[in-house]
Amino acid sequence: MKTIKYIGALWVCIIIQACNSDDDTNGLRIVYEENYIETLFLEAGETIPPVVNWSGETGTFSATTLPSTAPDDLFRRNLSIDEETGVLSWDRSIPLGEIEIIITASSSSETASTTITIKNTFVGGLFYGGFNSDISDNPDISMIDSSNSINFTKEGIVGLLGTSGEDIISMSGTWTIDESFITVSFDTNNRVMIGDMNARNGSPAATFIGQWGEGLGQNNTIENLMGAFIFEND
Template sequence: MKTMKLLTVLVMSLMIFSCSKNDDTVVEDQQQEAGVPSDLNYSQAQIDVAFYTTGSTSIPSVNWNGEQGTFSLDSTIDGLTINSQSGVLSWNKNLPLGENYVTVKALNSKGWGNTHIILNNRFQGHFIGGYNNDPNSTVITTGGAKLTFNADGTMTCEISGTVGIGSWISISGEYISVTFQLSGSGVAYKYDAQVIYSESISPYAAGSYGIAGTGVWQGHMRVDKI
């Protein structure tokens, strides 16, 4: 009797599992038949963008599941547009500095699918300008400031004929913090600046400088991208 009961339980379990599996298959088939876009992807999940340049992505791949639709951005990002028919993303010189997280939707009458891509606009370039010795004034009184920012966070400089090396980091958005040391000085300087730019305004960095670690600003420096 125990053997019969065990066989009965086993058979019933197999029947329940089989029905459950069939139900899952039906649901999956119904989802596919619904025609909702799926498998939306770009060839690169992250793209490094050279500062103050224009560019575009390749055409993304997508499974429209029977009904072709259109592409759109989930939110607006300055300097970024999307071709609604091809899905190609294009950016201009207004693209914000740093990592821009982009969500793209593929939409038809049945629904939508999405994917994510990061456009990393890394600050870099050659800048020249000048400085003063008054932190309360933005009027430049002395020229001869040359700064080169590299995408990897390093930088080189020449201030009034004296060369130096240093590094920079992004503080927030368009703000950067630079630390550098001039040859033979033995003193580390800090330069906190805002990077101003647009399609109609050539980039420049402007802010206060002083001896690092003192919290005291000695003057103002502005350098323009060349």
């Protein structure tokens, strides 16, 4: 029995040594506190510095986005990484949806990468704007006034309040979002709005821009197109 125990202990030692050897061969590693980060629309943020086993030689960090989730120029507009600390930062204009970011640590002899996913979610807000009757492919929205307000709630309810001549417009309905693409369905006259929600660093802070009409067809298309709209959040 003692012989069997000794053999078993020897195998454990061999396995541990092999695992340690594998860790050594893996070399450089980057560990962030979170690799999946959830943030809210119009909120800036940053990670804490990652833990990196530089093996005695400090290197630098770089980053890029996966083309399938965002263009690389996000690092010229919305994202940045500190080359010395590895802190990843984003401003309030980061696009809605999920963005996958590849972060690379490099020394003179080793390179390692890890992926961080940022999920930016729109939960609601109050916007001011209006509508026109331009149904062209490139509608002119420059003359739209801000006599209407639209309020999105986190429960998925939407309310529209405005004027049309001497009449007061008041409608309620529901909204859904897919990435930055928002569909509004009102309870009145089968009215719908479909558009993109985009954040900005300046003023206004965000714009909801698209087309409106009656009836929602297949593939989220408007059956009876009646014009364009733009709403802004200050």
